[in-house]
Structures are given as C-alpha cells and as structure tokens.
Amino acid sequence: MNEIISQLRQKLEAVTDEKLRKDSHRFFKEPVSLYGVKTNVAIQMGKNTFKEIAHLSKTEVFDLCETLWQSGMQEECYIACGWAHALNKQFESTDFDRFEHWVANYVTNWATCDTLCNHTIGTLVEMYPEKLADLKRWAYSDNRWMRRAAAVTLIIPARTGLFLSDIFEIADILLLDTDDLVQKGYGWMLKAASKPFPAEVFNFVTARKATMPRTALRYAIEKLPEEMRKEAMEK
Numbered sequence: 001m002n003e004i005i006s007q008l009r010q011k012l013e014a015v016t017d018e019k020l021r022k023d024s025h026r027f028f029k030e031p032v033s034l035y036g037v038k039t040n041v042a043i044q045m046g047k048n049t050f051k052e053i054a055h056l057s058k059t060e061v062f063d064l065c066e067t068l069w070q071s072g073m074q075e076e077c078y079i080a081c082g083w084a085h086a087l088n089k090q091f092e093s094t095d096f097d098r099f100e101h102w103v104a105n106y107v108t109n110w111a112t113c114d115t116l117c118n119h120t121i122g123t124l125v126e127m128y129p130e131k132l133a134d135l136k137r138w139a140y141s142d143n144r145w146m147r148r149a150a151a152v153t154l155i156i157p158a159r160t161g162l163f164l165s166d167i168f169e170i171a172d173i174l175l176l177d178t179d180d181l182v183q184k185g186y187g188w189m190l191k192a193a194s195k196p197f198p199a200e201v202f203n204f205v206t207a208r209k210a211t212m213p214r215t216a217l218r219y220a221i222e223k224l225p226e227e228m229r230k231e232a233m234e235k
Contacts, residue, residue: 005067008049012037012075024074030109034074046079050086058090062098069106077112085120093128096121100134107145110181117153126157132166139173147174148185158192167193168204175208180215187219194223202228 012035021036035042053061061083068080084099099121107113125131138150150170157163167189174186194201205212205220209232212220221232 002067004049004053005064008045008079009076011045011049012042012073015041027111028109032074032109033072037075039075039078042075042078043082046082047086049079050083053083054086058087058095061087062095065102069102072106072108074109074112077106078115081112081115081120084116085123088120088123088127091124091127093124093131096124096128096131096134099124100138103138103146103149104143107149109145110148110185113145113148114152117149118155121149121153122156125153126162129163132163136166136170136173139170144179144182147177147179147182150174151182151186151189154189155192158189159195161196164193164197164200171204172208175212175216177213180213183213183216184219187216190216190220191222194220198224198228202232205232 016036017038018036020038021034024034024036025032037045053064056064065080065084068076068083071077080102099116102116103113103121107116125135135150135153138146141147141150151174154163154167154170158167171186171190174182177183177186190201190205201220202224205217209217217232221229224232
C-alpha cells in the first residue's frame with residue numbers, strides 16, 4: 001500500500017506549479033504546506049487513483065487516508081477526504097470516531113475542515129443522526145477547527161431541510177465565539193438553513209442580533225429576501 005501513496009505523490013510532484021503554490025498561501029492566515037496543484041486536478045487525481053484501491057477493505061482505505069493526512073500536504077488531505085467519502089455506502093456509526101480523530105489531529109485550516117466535513121462527515125451524520133450529539137460536543141471544544149466543524153458538517157443537510165432544531169442549538173452554542181472562522185462557519189450553516197426555512201432563520205437571527213457578531217449575522221442573512229436582510233441589519 002505504501003507503493004500506492006508513493007506513486008500518488010510522484011504524480012502530484014509532476015504537475016506542481018510554483019507560482020500557484022506561492023499564490024495559494026494568500027487564502028490562509030495559517031501556514032499551509034502545498035504542492036502547488038490546482039484543487040480540481042488533485043481531486044481528479046485522487047478519483048483516478050481510487051480505482052486502484054477500490055478492492056481494499058474500508059479499514060485499509062482509511063489507513064491510507066491516515067497516511068495522507070499525516071503528511072500535512074493540502075492536496076493529499078483533499079484526496080484523503082475524497083477516498084473516505086467514496087466509501088459512504090459502507091459507513092457505520094463507529095466510523096465517526098475515525099473522522100473525529102482526523103478533525104482533532106490533522107485539520108489545520110478552513111479548507112481541509114470544510115472538505116472533510118461538508119461531505120464525508122455530513123453524509124455520516126445524515127445516516128446516523130444520533131451523531132448530532134457529538135457535533136454539539138465539538139461546539140464546546142477548545143479546538144477552533146472542531147468548533148467550525150460542528151457547524152459546517154451540517155451545511156448540506158441544512159440545504160435539504162434537515163436538523164433545523166439541532167442547527168439552531170449549535171448556532172446558540174457558538175453564538176458569541178470570538179474566532180472569525182467559527183463565526184463564518186455557523187453563519188454559513190444558518191445561511192444554508194435559510195433556503196428551506198427563511199422565516200425561521202430570520203426569526204432566530206433577529207432575536208439575537210444585538211449580541212450575534214456582525215460577521216456571523218451577515219453570512220446568515222445573505223440569501224434572505226432584501227426586506228428581511230435590511231431589518232436584520234438594523235441596530
């Protein structure tokens with residue numbers, strides 16, 4: 001299996017772009033390690049390579065993902081997320097523990113947080129709603145990425161009208177968080193919920209607008225009708 005990782009890394013190194021690598025740093029406040037490969041190219045490379053490992057057991061694939069996460073290379077982390085999500089039909093409730101381990105130990109920026117949570121963890125939570133309790137636990141974490149993960153995991157379920165009461169509960173836990181990336185995370189979650197539930201999100205936001213950070217507020221109301229947005233922004 002080490003040969004698979006070695007070959008993948010050779011392919012990534014073969015298409016690196018030094019200018020892209022340098023330019024990509026501006027999207028992050030934190031230090032990031034990059035090959036300098038376009039995200040869509042890396043993801044497609046991961047999909048192509050997955051065909052070579054699709055016969056492996058879920059545990060074996062997750063172990064390969066662990067190796068990619070341990071590298072700290074951004075593109076390898078994206079590929080790890082893709083490989084894990086490709087096995088979503090095999091997800092079990094206990095897989096949440098592995099995913100939590102990745103968030104707690106390897107996620108170091110908003111991009112890897114969102115890539116892992118939006119699809120892989122979000123899909124598992126849809127399959128096993130009892131894991132919503134764990135997301136609420138994450139919302140109290142000292143780790144900023146776990147707090148953001150608590151919210152962004154529910155972006156896609158929120159768009160389809162799922163888990164509204166849980167979304168509001170997580171937003172309330174994170175309401176006064178001072179980290180702007182956490183604020184943007186739960187604001188984005190509320191924005192997603194505003195598609196199926198515009199009135200409910202509007203009422204939630206306006207009841208808290210005196211204390212809700214403006215960053216979170218602006219994100220939350222972005223897709224609401226104009227009149228609602230104006231009222232929500234009034235001091």
